[in-house]
């Protein structure tokens with residue numbers, strides 16, 4: 001009788017321990033995926049841009065990047081710092097850069113007449 005009770009208690013304790021371990025493992029997995037966010041990606045194999053929900057990961061030294069899968073099956077990465085290859089591969093960003101360049105030209109610029117109809121406001 002006494003032995004049986006002891007055995008029951010032992011089994012209960014083991015089950016509790018196992019559940020606690022499972023819960024801890026789950027919490028660690030959740031921590032791996034830090035953030036979900038809509039990010040623009042560039043696919044090298046399709047050579048096109050697409051917007052998708054990227055899952056963010058955190059690495060050593062708090063570096064952060066987003067991972068997403070293209071329609072072709074390739075995984076693409078967006079790095080969240082200035083050396084991100086997307087910044088010079090993206091055609092959309094390049095277009096924006098060019099537009100903002102011509103927005104800020106001054107009247108002495110050779111292209112000024114073409115953009116502003118020859119009106120030189122001086």
Ligand SMILES: [Zn+2]
Nearest residue numbers: 043046070072
């Ligand atoms: Zn692709």
